[in-house]
Amino acid sequence: MRFKKEEIPKEVDTKDFVMHETVMGAMNVGYEIYKREVDASAFFKGLPDNRCQAEHWGYVLKGRFKVDYGDHEETFSQGDVYYLKPGHIPHVFPETELLEFSPKAEYDKTMKVVAKNMAAMKA
Numbered sequence: 001m002r003f004k005k006e007e008i009p010k011e012v013d014t015k016d017f018v019m020h021e022t023v024m025g026a027m028n029v030g031y032e033i034y035k036r037e038v039d040a041s042a043f044f045k046g047l048p049d050n051r052c053q054a055e056h057w058g059y060v061l062k063g064r065f066k067v068d069y070g071d072h073e074e075t076f077s078q079g080d081v082y083y084l085k086p087g088h089i090p091h092v093f094p095e096t097e098l099l100e101f102s103p104k105a106e107y108d109k110t111m112k113v114v115a116k117n118m119a120a121m122k123a
Helices: 040-044 104-122
Strands: 010-013 017-024 027-034 056-062 064-068 073-077 081-084 089-092 096-103
Touching (some): 027 104, 040 104, 064 096, 096 104
Antiparallel strands (some): 010 017, 027 096, 056 081, 064 073, 064 089
């Protein structure tokens, strides 16, 4: 199985970001494009410590973002390969593009809560 990042199916398209996602084996693969600054803290309400509970491995194609672990922050920028452990909150800056890989089972549990929170924010 092979995709060019732009060929990964588009799952979310808002004024703030675009998310392309597919499953490869036991991993979720995401190509994310951030048009505006996004503080994702509201997305994770209801999860343990109100933080993302999935692991992510990725590569910053363009731009930068930071993650808050509560006791420290980490910042990643263009060209960085990264690992995010569970318990983080991302804050992504405009014109950032990421290619990210996450174990599907944990990612799905987290995204179920994120989808519910996003729907509530639209209402």
